[in-house]
Structures are given as C-alpha cells and as structure tokens.
Amino acid sequence: MKKQFVGAATTIILVVLAGYAALFVAPTERTMGTIQRIFYLHVSSAWTGLTAFFICFVGNLLYVFRRQPRWDWLGVAAAEVGLAFTTVVLITGPIWAHPVWGIWWTWDARLTSTFVLWLLYASYLVLRTLVEEPERRGLLSALFGIFCFLDAPLVFGSIRWWRTQHPQPVFMGGAGSGLDPTMWKVTFFFWFSCLALMALLMSQRYQLEAMRGELETIRREAETQ
C-alpha cells in the first residue's frame, strides 16, 4: 500500500513538472507560436499509447502460446490504458489543428489510421464483454488484439510514406527533421512522465483484472460444489 502511494505521488509530481516544463520552460515556436505547446502532450500521449499497445501485443502473443491468465490480464490492462492515451491524442490534435490548419479534422493517412487504431482497441474491449467463458474470451481477444496491432506500424509510417496534412515527423524523420535542444529535453521529460502515468494506470488495471479472475474462479468453484 505504501509502495503504491509512493508510486502515485511520484507520478503526480512528474506530471506536474512536465506540464510546467511544457507551458513555461520550452521556448515558443517561431511559426505557430503558443499553440505549438500542445505538441508535448499530444506527441507524448501518442508515443505512450503506442507503447501500451505494444505491451498489449506482447501480452496477447504470450497468452496464445502459454495460455496463462496473467498474459490476458496484461493485454486488457495495456489495451485500456493505450486507449485512454489515444483518446487524449484524438482530442488534443483537433484543438491544435483548428487555429493552425483552419479545420478541426481531415481524413489524411495519419489521422485516419490513428482513429482506426482507437476503434480497433475499443472493439477489443467490447469483444471481451461478449464472451463469458474465461479461456475462450482470453484466446479470442488475444487473437483479435494481435490483429489490432497491425495498424500500429501504419500509424507510425503514415507520415513517412504518404504526403499528409499532418506535419512530417520530428523524430526519426530523416534529414531536415528535428527540434530545438530545449524542446527535445522537454519532449523526452514529458514522455517519461507519461510512461510513469501509464505504468501506474496499467498496474491498477492489472490488479483489477487479476481480482476479476479470482472472483471468476471462486464463482466456478462455488457452482461445482
């Protein structure tokens, strides 16, 4: 309990510091001005969301091969947390886009593939509510989860492979891409705080799923007695 409290307190401090750095420490971008400060939350949430979906993918693969409930619990915990981060990406993106592009949304490759990713993982969570039997639910959702992750490389590559309304990458984008050194430091610190938040949320969600598993086992035992 004390460990959990320390973890939560550290995460809150990191998130507050990251917010402060993004709003007051990072330099103002020359072309877009203040609105560019959304970048730190938007990009860090996107990277963290993809990290969570990768963890879900690993959990799904391990469940398919080992059939241990803990990998199923990891998969669902990571999918839900990844969905929360992707929701933030899809909300902050249009708030940033409107003053810069003059539109809230456009169906370009990056925006569409991100929205599809969100829909796929939302479906993954809905699918889990439709199957009662735990082993069947675990296997079906693991297989579907593996399929969902196929969209992640598409999200990553969309702004590299196609011409999009969405800006070109600043990270791993080749020649001409990049950021001011202070902006880099703030970006990585913000991402680190998001990863800490992801770890906190995921551990809470994992415990919830483990408890649900325990309840299902007890219920089954009670029914057979």
Added chain:
Amino acid sequence: MKNLNSVFAAYAIGWAVFFVYYLTVASRTLALRKDLARMKRALTERK
C-alpha cells in the same frame, strides 16, 4: 499569447481524461473487492 486558451483547454481536457479513467478503475476495483469479500464470506458460511 495568442491561442493560450486553446493550450490550457488541451491540457485541462487531457489530464481530465486520465483522472476520470483513474477514478473509473478505482471505483471498479472497490466494487469488485466488495464482491470478492462477500463471495468468500458466503463460501465459508456454506462450509
């Protein structure tokens, strides 16, 4: 300081999403913990 309101709105909504999500996980955990305790009690009484 053009668009400052949009920046604050984005951060406020972003953090609100995480906070609300945390609350839903906490409330689901609490409800499940109660269910689990009730189930265990019922099983011991039956034995």
